Amino acid sequence: MIPIDPGDTADDVVAKAAQVTPTPAQLAWQRTELSGFVHFGPNTFTGREWGTGAEVPDDFAPTALDTRQWAAAFAAAGFGRVIGVAKHHEGFCLFPSRYTEHSVAASRWHDGSGDVVRGFVDAMRERDIAVGLYLSPADLFEAQPGRRYANGSEPRSVTVPTLVPGDDRADAVADGSLPTFELDLDDYNACFVNQLYELLTEYGPVEEVWLDGANPTDREQPYAWEAWFEVISTLQPDAVVFNGRSVRWVGNESGVARESEWSVLPFVGDPATTRMRNEVADEEAADLGSRARLADPRATFLDWYPAECDASIVDGWFWTEDKRPLALDELTSMYLASVGRNGVLLLNVAPDIRGLIPADQVARLRELGDWVRTTYDDEALVDHGRIGAIVLREAIELGQLIEAFEVDGLVEGSWQRLATGTTIGHKRILVLDAPVVVDSLRVRVTAARAEGATAEVAGSTAHDNAGGE
Numbered sequence: 335m336i337p338i339d340p341g342d343t344a345d346d347v348v349a350k351a352a353q354v355t356p357t358p359a360q361l362a363w364q365r366t367e368l369s370g371f372v373h374f375g376p377n378t379f380t381g382r383e384w385g386t387g388a389e390v391p392d393d394f395a396p397t398a399l400d401t402r403q404w405a406a407a408f409a410a411a412g413f414g415r416v417i418g419v420a421k422h423h424e425g426f427c428l429f430p431s432r433y434t435e436h437s438v439a440a441s442r443w444h445d446g447s448g449d450v451v452r453g454f455v456d457a458m459r460e461r462d463i464a465v466g467l468y469l470s471p472a473d474l475f476e477a478q479p480g481r482r483y484a485n486g487s488e489p490r491s492v493t494v495p496t497l498v499p500g501d502d503r504a505d506a507v508a509d510g511s512l513p514t515f516e517l518d519l520d521d522y523n524a525c526f527v528n529q530l531y532e533l534l535t536e537y538g539p540v541e542e543v544w545l546d547g548a549n550p551t552d553r554e555q556p557y558a559w560e561a562w563f564e565v566i567s568t569l570q571p572d573a574v575v576f577n578g579r580s581v582r583w584v585g586n587e588s589g590v591a592r593e594s595e596w597s598v599l600p601f602v603g604d605p606a607t608t609r610m611r612n613e614v615a616d617e618e619a620a621d622l623g624s625r626a627r628l629a630d631p632r633a634t635f636l637d638w639y640p641a642e643c644d645a646s647i648v649d650g651w652f653w654t655e656d657k658r659p660l661a662l663d664e665l666t667s668m669y670l671a672s673v674g675r676n677g678v679l680l681l682n683v684a685p686d687i688r689g690l691i692p693a694d695q696v697a698r699l700r701e702l703g704d705w706v707r708t709t710y711d712d713e714a715l716v717d718h719g720r721i722g723a724i725v726l727r728e729a730i731e732l733g734q735l736i737e738a739f740e741v742d743g744l745v746e747g748s749w750q751r752l753a754t755g756t757t758i759g760h761k762r763i764l765v766l767d768a769p770v771v772v773d774s775l776r777v778r779v780t781a782a783r784a785e786g787a788t789a790e791v792a793g794s795t796a797h798d799n800a801g802g803e
């Protein structure tokens with residue numbers, strides 16, 4: 335994070351933008367490229383996308399839940415990180431939270447002793463897959479009359495964790511082995527932060543916390559974002575936080591990044607005290623980080639805030655019987671438009687009422703993984719031969735500098751321009767209109783935010799150049 339000083343010229347701000355770099359956690363997140371998402375919960379059984387809040391715990395009734403099957407499907411497809419839903423908007427907790435009666439503990443599933451989050455985390459760890467947890471800020475169960483969401487309560491000083499009668503953490507809190515926080519929280523935020531605390535202290539390392547911005551409640555609950563971020567960064571300092579903090583929503587749910595996708599953005603707010611990243615531009619705007627955006631007079635600081643591209647392999651986030659996975663060419667197009675444009679692809683699968691990812695989704699995931707491996711793994715890249723696509727990389731640990739580039743191929747003894755583009759970032763993929771045989775490739779950086787910007791260029795051989803696949 336670099337503050338913008340009031341006296342900075344436009345050139346000064348550009349020079350500062352060139353110095354902004356990712357944290358190690360952001361770098362690890364970006365390099366993983368393919369993240370999985372698993373939406374599973376009462377909606378799986380009711381056929382709804384957002385739920386109502388009027389569900390009952392016994393609605394959640396998987397017959398053969400096997401989180402190892404989930405992990406195996408993602409591992410086989412080469413996904414290095416998976417985010418699981420711990421609570422979606424309808425408010426049902428898939429873990430036995432102390433702060434609600436609306437959870438797996440109240441269901442007949444495993445006689446109330448089940449914990450989907452535990453099974454999920456353990457299964458991913460067994461496969462060396464990084465773990466992310468989704469805890470919906472919006473909560474339709476709590477938005478019911480007489481409950482805590484948007485109930486107008488005033489913030490008060492709250493100790494987190496807030497111990498409950500017979501709390502098994504009492505000794506660890508008393509001897510300081512579990513950290514405590516004193517925070518100003520209203521009723522709902524007190525519940526939410528205590529649930530974050532449970533998820534971030536009882537399940538081992540968590541590499542990503544997913545704070546969905548969607549709100550189907552029609553109510554305005556103030557969110558204590560700064561307190562949430564303080565708790566998350568204290569309990570899991572190596573986690574990235576989706577939305578408001580370390581990775582951002584790309585702006586659509588189709589897995590498509592911008593042609594020019596900047597990871598360095600200008601923000602408003604006091605850089606000394608603001609944990610929240612308030613972008614100068616709306617999160618869905620076409621341009622978030624160009625020189626024009628950097629020159630916005632409201633901008634007070636610059637930070638690394640890269641794009642995560644969420645999308646689902648089926649239509650919608652949750653399973654229904656009729657849903658079939660997207661075709662492989664739709665998924666490869668998505669890969670090219672996300673990972674191939676400096677984003678991370680966060681691809682959702684939808685387990686069914688058994689608690690298993692249906693075989694057609696597993697197979698398609700595997701096909702996508704095989705395609706990525708054979709087309710874009712390092713071993714699949716060449717510096718000469720018949721190529722169908724160009725792959726570029728910038729060393730983002732040093733920042734994102736390149737604003738324009740041209741790629742040439744040495745074709746029968748003379749350099750021909752094959753492709754041009756704007757940003758590169760972690761990875762940029764450009765599919766050629768038709769394959770071409772080159773003896774060599776070169777990239778020319780034609781505009782950059784600092785001297786010495788360099789990129790790597792390679793070609794991919796395996797491509798049918800029919801647009802997507």
Ligand code: IPT
Pocket residue numbers: 545546547548549577583586587644
């Ligand atoms: C959208 C939110 O506004 C955004 O912050 C992010 O959480 C995103 O969802 C996740 O997909 S709302 C959605 C209905 C477009």
